[in-house]
Amino acid sequence: MIDKLKGLAFPALVLWILILTINSFLGFEMAPPVLWATGAVILFAFAVYVFKMKIFSYIFFRFIEAFLTLFAVATFTFLLLRVLPGGPFDQEKTLPPEVMENIAKKYNLDAPIYEQYYDYIAGVFTLDFGESYKYIGRPITEMLAESMPASIELGIYSLILAFLIGIPAGVWAASRHNKFTDRLLMFFSISGVALPVFVVSPVLILIFCYKFELLPAAMWSGTAYYILPVLALGTRPAATIARLTRASVLEVIASDYIRTAKAKGLSETAVLFKHVLKNSLIPVLTYAGPLVAGLLSGSFIIEQIHAIPGLAKHFVASVTNRDYPLIMGVTLLYSAILITSNLLVDILYSYFDPRIKLS
Amino acid sequence: MSNSLNQPSRSLWQDSIYRLKKNKSAMVSLYFIIFLCIVAIFAKFIAPYSYETQNMDAILQGPSGKFWLGTDSLGRDQLSRLIYGARMSMAVAVFTAVISLIIGSIYGAISGWFGGIVDRIMMRIVDLLFSIPTLVLMILVKVIFDSLDLFENPELKALTSILMALSLASWVTLARVVRGQVLQAKEMLYVEAAQSIGAKPMYILWKHIIPNIMGPVIILLTLQVPSNILFESFLSFLGLGLQPPFSSWGVLSNEGWALMKSYPHLIIAPSVAMALTLFAFSFLGDGLRDAFDPKMRGRM
Numbered sequence: 001m002i003d004k005l006k007g008l009a010f011p012a013l014v015l016w017i018l019i020l021t022i023n024s025f026l027g028f029e030m031a032p033p034v035l036w037a038t039g040a041v042i043l044f045a046f047a048v049y050v051f052k053m054k055i056f057s058y059i060f061f062r063f064i065e066a067f068l069t070l071f072a073v074a075t076f077t078f079l080l081l082r083v084l085p086g087g088p089f090d091q092e093k094t095l096p097p098e099v100m101e102n103i104a105k106k107y108n109l110d111a112p113i114y115e116q117y118y119d120y121i122a123g124v125f126t127l128d129f130g131e132s133y134k135y136i137g138r139p140i141t142e143m144l145a146e147s148m149p150a151s152i153e154l155g156i157y158s159l160i161l162a163f164l165i166g167i168p169a170g171v172w173a174a175s176r177h178n179k180f181t182d183r184l185l186m187f188f189s190i191s192g193v194a195l196p197v198f199v200v201s202p203v204l205i206l207i208f209c210y211k212f213e214l215l216p217a218a219m220w221s222g223t224a225y226y227i228l229p230v231l232a233l234g235t236r237p238a239a240t241i242a243r244l245t246r247a248s249v250l251e252v253i254a255s256d257y258i259r260t261a262k263a264k265g266l267s268e269t270a271v272l273f274k275h276v277l278k279n280s281l282i283p284v285l286t287y288a289g290p291l292v293a294g295l296l297s298g299s300f301i302i303e304q305i306h307a308i309p310g311l312a313k314h315f316v317a318s319v320t321n322r323d324y325p326l327i328m329g330v331t332l333l334y335s336a337i338l339i340t341s342n343l344l345v346d347i348l349y350s351y352f353d354p355r356i357k358l359s
Numbered sequence: 360m361s362n363s364l365n366q367p368s369r370s371l372w373q374d375s376i377y378r379l380k381k382n383k384s385a386m387v388s389l390y391f392i393i394f395l396c397i398v399a400i401f402a403k404f405i406a407p408y409s410y411e412t413q414n415m416d417a418i419l420q421g422p423s424g425k426f427w428l429g430t431d432s433l434g435r436d437q438l439s440r441l442i443y444g445a446r447m448s449m450a451v452a453v454f455t456a457v458i459s460l461i462i463g464s465i466y467g468a469i470s471g472w473f474g475g476i477v478d479r480i481m482m483r484i485v486d487l488l489f490s491i492p493t494l495v496l497m498i499l500v501k502v503i504f505d506s507l508d509l510f511e512n513p514e515l516k517a518l519t520s521i522l523m524a525l526s527l528a529s530w531v532t533l534a535r536v537v538r539g540q541v542l543q544a545k546e547m548l549y550v551e552a553a554q555s556i557g558a559k560p561m562y563i564l565w566k567h568i569i570p571n572i573m574g575p576v577i578i579l580l581t582l583q584v585p586s587n588i589l590f591e592s593f594l595s596f597l598g599l600g601l602q603p604p605f606s607s608w609g610v611l612s613n614e615g616w617a618l619m620k621s622y623p624h625l626i627i628a629p630s631v632a633m634a635l636t637l638f639a640f641s642f643l644g645d646g647l648r649d650a651f652d653p654k655m656r657g658r659m
Contacts (some may be wrong), residue, residue, distance in 0.1 A: 072483075073490050084503060194637035196589050198596050198612055199630040202619050210620060300494060300597060305616070316597055319498040327495065335490040 009045035010351070012038040021160055024153060026223055053350070062346075066339040073335045074124060074328065078117055081324050088133050088322040107133065124332070130325035134317075140329040144311070150220050151310035154229055154302070155295035161234035162241055162291075167284070169238070170245025171277070177250060185242065192239025197301045201232040205305075218307035229306045233299050237291055241284055248280040281352055289345040293338035375574075378650040385646020388639035395636060399446040406439035411604040421624055429624045431614060440606040441628055447607035448633075451521060452587035456580050458526035463533025464569075464576065470534070471541030472564055482538070488531050497524040497590070498599060514605065521600050525590055529583065536579055540572035547571075574651040581647055585640035592633065608633045 016038040050056060089095070089103050104110040108119060123130060129140035173185040208228060209217040216225050252258060253276060261271050303312040311330065318326035379385055398405055413433045420430045428437035470481040488496070504520035544550065545568070553563045588608070594600030595609025596616075603610055608629045615626030 069486070069490060072487055076487055077491065080499065084499070190638070190641055191634075194585070194641050195634050196592060196637070198592070198616065199634060202616055202626050203630070206619065206623060301593065304597070315492060315494050316498065316599065319495055319502060320599070322502075327499075331491055331495055334492040334495075338490050 009042055009049070012041040012045070016042060017156075017160065021156065025157060025226060049351070055347075055350075059343075059347075062343050066336075066343065069339060070332060070335055071121075074121065074332060075117075077328055077331050078120060081327060082113060084322075088324055107131075120328070129329040129332070132323055132326055134321045134323040134326070140325050143314070143326070144329055144333060147309055147311045147314065150308050151303070151312065152296055153226070154220075154233065154299075154308060154310060155292075157226060157230040158234035158237065159292065159295050161230055162237035165234070165238040166241025167245050167277075167281075169242040171249055171272070173242065173246045174249035174253065182246075186246070189239040189242040192235045193243070195235070197232055197236065197299065198305065200235055201228070201302060201305045204228050204232055218305075220306070220308045220310075225306075229302050229308060232305075233295065233302045237295070240287065244284050244287055245280065248283045249276060252276050252280045278352055282349065285345050285348055285352065289342045290338065292341035293334065296337050296341075375650045379646055382646040382649065384642045385650075388642040388646070391635070391639045392643060395445060395449065395639075398442060399449040402442050402446040406436075406442040408436040408439040410440050410443035410606045411435065412439075421622075428628045429622075431625060432618065435604075437611075437625065437628055440611060441608075441632055444606040444608045444611050444629065445632065445636075447518075447601060447605060448588050448591060448609070448636075451518070451525065451591045451607070452584045454522055455525040455529065455587045455591075456583045458522065459530035459533055459583065460576070460580055462526065463530035464537045466530070467534040467537030467539075468541050468564060468568070471538035472545065472560065472568070474542075474545075478538070482535075485531050485534055493528050494593075497528045497594065500524040500527050501594075501599065517601050517605060521591060521594065524594070525587055529587065529590075533576070533579060533583070537572065537576060540575055541568055544568045544571050578644060578648045578651060581640060581644040585637045585644075588633070588636065588640075 016035065019035055019038075050059065087109075089100065095103075101110070108116060111119075120130065127141055129144075132138045132140055132143060135143070169185055169189070173182045173189075176182045205217050205228065208215045215228055217228070219225055220229075258271065258275055261275050266274075300312040300316060302308070303310045311333075314326055314330050315334075317323070318330055407427075413435055414430065422429045428441065430436055431440065466481065466485075470478045501520050501524040504523050505516075508516075509519060510516045550563060550567055553567055558566075591600055591607060592609030592612060595607050596613045598613065601607045601610055603614070611629035612626060612633070615622075615629060619626050
């Protein structure tokens with residue numbers, strides 16, 4: 001029973017993500033019943049998996065650990081910002097002391113540090129990160145919530161593109177090991193790794209926007225707008241995934257159980273999907289954890305070049321503006337995404353390779 | 360077969376260098392990098408103009424006999440700025456790699472060698488640094504160093520703050536790798552042998568462990584240099600790294616990108632230079648890995 005469910009859950013997950021992506025990418029509602037059904041299958045399979053594998057306590061402890069890590073990150077960033085030379089309200093022209101006093105009072109900066117710290121941590125528990133110093137009166141939570149959708153969309157599309165191109169390319173190259181196709185694909189992938197985003201992106205714009213006038217160069221308001229940024233952001237991870245997949249497929253193909261599988265007369269496709277792919281995806285997964293966090297929190301360069309209203313601008317502007325609450329907010333958000341994706345990757349590890357015990 | 364048996368035996372290093380020499384793409388890359396270093400070091404003698412000389416009567420010109428790669432919006436010679444940019448980019452990348460190597464290997468070696476509670480605490484700190492976004496960390500460090508006023512010379516000041524920002528953000532990876540290597544090497548029989556004849560821990564660390572883990576560390580360093588070049592240009596591109604009139608490839612890309620629609624030649628030159636350099640370092644890194652550690656061939 002559990003094996004059947006495990007077999008079903010992964011395709012269901014892929015289907016679910018694909019439908020969601022297609023819906024939001026092309027901007028229409030498609031097959032909501034299918035979406036509900038696959039979602040239910042995934043949830044049920046996950047619950048059964050957790051129950052059968054007895055990883056309840058594991059997940060529980062991982063949550064506690066994640067919580068402690070976030071707490072440590074919050075503390076560290078808080079202290080780091082307080083020991084920084086210079087204050088957030090220092091300006092070229094010195095303000096009168098009464099004004100400075102009022103500002104300090106408004107943002108509770110005149111209180112002793114431990115009190116400020118206590119207030120901040122207490123706020124974080126209720127998802128209240130305070131008010132921005134720079135955009136006066138705007139709550140950080142609201143600012144982050146406003147710019148998250150664009151970044152997350154961009155990140156997820158790029159991630160899917162990276163996996164859709166990277167894994168097949170890697171498998172293909174491995175199957176043509178040391179032949180022309182392999183060399184060509186690996187040349188492309190090394191170029192993908194070596195070329196910086198701000199070289200790829202302008203070249204794409206030069207070709208598709210200025211030369212052929214096919215696609216819009218900037219903004220984020222529809223399918224046509226998504227294509228260029230997603231291509232530019234997805235290239236590098238796709239190239240890395242292709243290289244990782246190729247290397248690990250080559251290693252797996254050489255192992256005994258593949259020879260056995262072939263010897264007992266399994267078809268090429270069955271060997272590929274049942275044995276090769278499942279075993280060679282482990283190194284790719286390792287890379288996926290940090291990748292997800294990196295992509296979801298936005299690419300600074302891409303968002304700047306294409307004028308996408310995403311999170312990335314806060315990462316840069318908060319520090320240069322010394323907007324302390326915003327710095328803390330983006331840092332905690334990034335850490336939370338990173339920790340969550342690492343947890344998911346660890347669970348997927350044991351799904352792909354039951355020899356890896358979660359404990 | 361008998362021929363190969365009669366050959367004089369080669370040491371591990373000779374063997375590796377032999378393998379490296381047989382790898383054509385790695386050797387071409389090595390020559391290119393050496394060429395680049397020479398250009399960077401002797402930029403003053405090679406560049407036809409200075410990086411800040413402005414020719415107001417010749418702004419935004421395309422490539423010509425006088426200005427081989429054209430001029431920018433202030434009439435500065437693009438080729439000279441590219442050459443000086445190579446100097447800045449390479450200096451930042453190489454020094455950052457060295458600084459992060461020193462910090463990272465000391466930290467990683469101590470953590471891996473002592474193990475136990477020391478290792479746990481030290482690795483928790485590394486994990487903490489990992490969960491803070493790199494860009495935020497780099498900009499924070501840069502803000503601190505910018506406000507310190509360590510040097511009078513503006514060029515030196517700009518260079519130190521970006522060096523510090525990049526190294527403090529990148530030593531963490533090296534520390535992790537070195538720790539892993541030390542943990543592995545610690546279990547080796549030669550370490551046990553050294554311990555049994557009464558060698559002191561520091562002596563073993565210095566004489567046995569460090570030489571044995573140099574291979575992977577050198578490879579990682581070759582891969583670290585291009586990623587430093589990238590990060591420096593990221594920062595400069597965002598306007599947070601070096602500022603004009605100083606020239607680095609990131610600064611040039613930033614300037615070129617602003618005028619891309621009308622004057623594409625300004626973005627092409629730095630892009631090509633950067634792409635070639637990053638290519639060369641990737642090929643050299645791959646070649647070194649294959650040469651030092653044939654078992655690792657093909658892995659990342």
